[in-house]
Amino acid sequence: MKRETGMKNWIKLAIALLGIAIGAAALTPAAGAAEDPTVWMCKPGETPNPCEGPLDGSLTGPDNVKVSDLGYEISRNPAVDCFYVYPTQSEQQTPNADFSKDGPLRGATINQARQFSRTCRVFAPVYRQYTNWALAHPDSITAEVRDLAYDDVKAAWENYLERYNEGRGVILIGHSQGTSHLARLVQKEIDPVAAVREKVISAYLIGANVFVPKGKLVGGQFQHIPACETGSQTGCVVAYSAFQNQPAADSMFGRVDVGYWVHPDPRPDPAKYEVLCVNPAGITGEGGKLRPLANLTAFVSPDAPEGERPWIGSVNSYTAECRNENGAAWLQVDGISGGTSLWDMLVEQVGSKNGDNPNGNLHVADVNLALDNLVGLAGTQSAAWLDRNAKQDGLIHRRDKLRARLAKAKRQVKKARAKCRKAKRSKRLSAKAKRRVCKRAPKQQARVRSLRRQLTQLNRRID
Numbered sequence: 001m002k003r004e005t006g007m008k009n010w011i012k013l014a015i016a017l018l019g020i021a022i023g024a025a026a027l028t029p030a031a032g033a034a035e036d037p038t039v040w041m042c043k044p045g046e047t048p049n050p051c052e053g054p055l056d057g058s059l060t061g062p063d064n065v066k067v068s069d070l071g072y073e074i075s076r077n078p079a080v081d082c083f084y085v086y087p088t089q090s091e092q093q094t095p096n097a098d099f100s101k102d103g104p105l106r107g108a109t110i111n112q113a114r115q116f117s118r119t120c121r122v123f124a125p126v127y128r129q130y131t132n133w134a135l136a137h138p139d140s141i142t143a144e145v146r147d148l149a150y151d152d153v154k155a156a157w158e159n160y161l162e163r164y165n166e167g168r169g170v171i172l173i174g175h176s177q178g179t180s181h182l183a184r185l186v187q188k189e190i191d192p193v194a195a196v197r198e199k200v201i202s203a204y205l206i207g208a209n210v211f212v213p214k215g216k217l218v219g220g221q222f223q224h225i226p227a228c229e230t231g232s233q234t235g236c237v238v239a240y241s242a243f244q245n246q247p248a249a250d251s252m253f254g255r256v257d258v259g260y261w262v263h264p265d266p267r268p269d270p271a272k273y274e275v276l277c278v279n280p281a282g283i284t285g286e287g288g289k290l291r292p293l294a295n296l297t298a299f300v301s302p303d304a305p306e307g308e309r310p311w312i313g314s315v316n317s318y319t320a321e322c323r324n325e326n327g328a329a330w331l332q333v334d335g336i337s338g339g340t341s342l343w344d345m346l347v348e349q350v351g352s353k354n355g356d357n358p359n360g361n362l363h364v365a366d367v368n369l370a371l372d373n374l375v376g377l378a379g380t381q382s383a384a385w386l387d388r389n390a391k392q393d394g395l396i397h398r399r400d401k402l403r404a405r406l407a408k409a410k411r412q413v414k415k416a417r418a419k420c421r422k423a424k425r426s427k428r429l430s431a432k433a434k435r436r437v438c439k440r441a442p443k444q445q446a447r448v449r450s451l452r453r454q455l456t457q458l459n460r461r462i463d
Helices: 002-027 103-118 132-136 143-165 177-190 296-300 342-350 368-425 431-438 440-462
Strands: 040-042 057-060 066-069 080-085 120-125 170-175 200-206 211-213 236-238 273-275 311-314 319-325 328-334
Touching (some): 040 103, 080 103, 080 143, 080 177, 103 170, 103 296, 103 368, 120 143, 143 177, 170 177, 170 368, 177 200, 200 368, 273 328, 368 440, 431 440
Parallel strands (some): 057 311, 080 120, 080 170, 170 200, 200 236
Antiparallel strands (some): 040 120, 211 273
């Protein structure tokens, strides 16, 4: 009896230990499952997540008088994704930043990426960008410094595709240095690969001199992905740099032969190529009217509590059009009147009206001057991409059924021919009966040819 009692106790202990082990396994990654190698500023489930937060604020007119409240909300179940890469923001005193989620990075992410959460799940990697200190010491920006930043973005993109994409459409969003790395990524890893290219709903590559052959929409930096021409077009690029006047001859933006250029390839020939300009307010039926949005508090105090960060929008204050003159291509912004509105004060902070920048380079405000236009465009393009893919899925389903019917018809041809051969050898069947049996094979063969034609036509529609 004691031996049986002892055995029962050992069994209970073993079961308890097994339960502890199972519980521990449930709380730790499965064997062989690697931790996420990317440091994410934003992704679903990330805490804190600068790309998810209040979108409330007010809409003002040209005279800075409130027109209405902003009624925007984050989408709780978006069907598409966004992949965002922030501009040069790090104040670290080294050529490359580390992976710290510094305040300036969060402020830029809030301002440029959060509003897109109305349409998509936002993924924003932290990357070892070259810093503002490096920009002040240009000799420090070596190929190794550039490549370190780019390689982080590339690795994050590959990780996103492997772990999170799951066949979803994705919008690429970048500004300044962020755009330079995204444009390089598109050129090297996305544009040449059809399977990856088909996932890209659109690419907003703003403020970094994306280039095309003169007068063309595609063929310069990208061989397959063209400039967007309509608001419902997908698989295309929106790119521009905003100015109040024609960019100067030595401008940082709007010209291919001078200024900002971090891409490792040689500069394109200005006799053959030009900077791409696509007006986000011009391809969406808005008549060139910009709809700015910004969280001005986050620009200067990114660590301020969320409740103290109201958004400010503006209507009927600014218009924009793409211009291409004297070797420069830029987004001409009009309506900045002299510092009477909050938006004009933001432009003043950019320094567009002082002697150091007589041509009104609006680089810092590139994204925010058209942010609501861009978010609206993202929604329209996403809907078009989803609709196209739903139709494509329907066509693929039809093709699968047609292939099954064709396979069945081929089997029936084979069976009919076998019956015909057997009938011809038969001594009991009359000649008339033999002919009747052998007529079935040609009819089935005609059916096969018809199904093949239908399949060829369907394949053309799918391709």
